[in-house]
Amino acid sequence: MDSLFPRISQILHIQVASLDEEESRQEYKTRVSDIHDNYISIEIPMNEATGRLKKLYIGDDLSVVFITEGGVKNYFNSYVLGFKEDGIRQVIIKKPDMDAISKIQRRSFLRIQAQLEIAVHLSGGVRFLALTDDVGGGGISFLCDPQWPLKMGGRLSCWLLIPYKNGTVEHANFTAEIVRVKPLETGKQLIMLKFIEISDTERQRIIRYCFERQLDFRKK
Structure with a gap:
């Protein structure tokens, strides 16, 4: 069952909830650094179009996409729990429940x-x-x-x-x-x-x- 979760080094594509519609449509790329029981560590997300890093804040609501074998897109919603320094700065996000990962995109309201x-x-x-x-x-x-x-x-x-x-x-x-x-x-x-x-x-x-x-x- 854990294979349904993103893996360490898995590429994630995220969007960040914002009152600014243009900002909420921006997509950022990041990579999974570590996975724990209740949270996932990721690298600072980067806007692929501009090459700029995205500054995240505690409480930011995220829509996350990752691709599994066979090219299947998987979606889940999460939010930023905090940050840590482990050689490089890491963002800590809430690990979704297994049944919260879907093959259907479900953009959510800010939570x-x-x-x-x-x-x-x-x-x-x-x-x-x-x-x-x-x-x-x-x-x-x-x-x-x-x-x-x-x-x-x-x-x-x-x-x-x-x-x-x-x-x-x-x-x-x-x-x-x-x-x-x-x-x-x-x-x-x-x-x-x-x-x-x-x-x-x-x-x-x-x-x-x-x-x-x-x-x-x-x-x-």
Whole structure:
């Protein structure tokens, strides 16, 4: 199964999410330096057209393509976790789950790690509060106790609290589908959701928050 992951020295082609449409269409080339359980080390990406290196920041959202034997293109989404010096500067990106690698391109909305309060409504009037693990314009994930009967394919009605840098607080209501339930060693479970009903206005509130957080990461 690990053969489905990119290999050490594998060439990756990446695009970086940006509010600037021209920038988001730029493609960069890099190489896998090392692979660990939870992350992948890559070289600084380079724009093949200009020969310039691309400066990445913690939180940058990436769309990644690599080609396996037979010329098959494989796609996954990731984000920058950090950097390290190992002779040359390395970029550390999140290693995708096996089932998140696809032969179909799925450009995603910007997504960022964040702990926000979320109210979750289940059928039968059951409600509980939780904290998100990451949020984005296409979906979110949150952590909760395993006592709640949450299964893949289930639908949830949610209310997300969104604090902005200027001190204002907004909220976003949406209906989402559970795409994965992942038990964690901490005893919690990670619930991954994709939006199926959300207004453009409320989606934009989440995207605005993500870009504010990304700018914060870049200033650190």
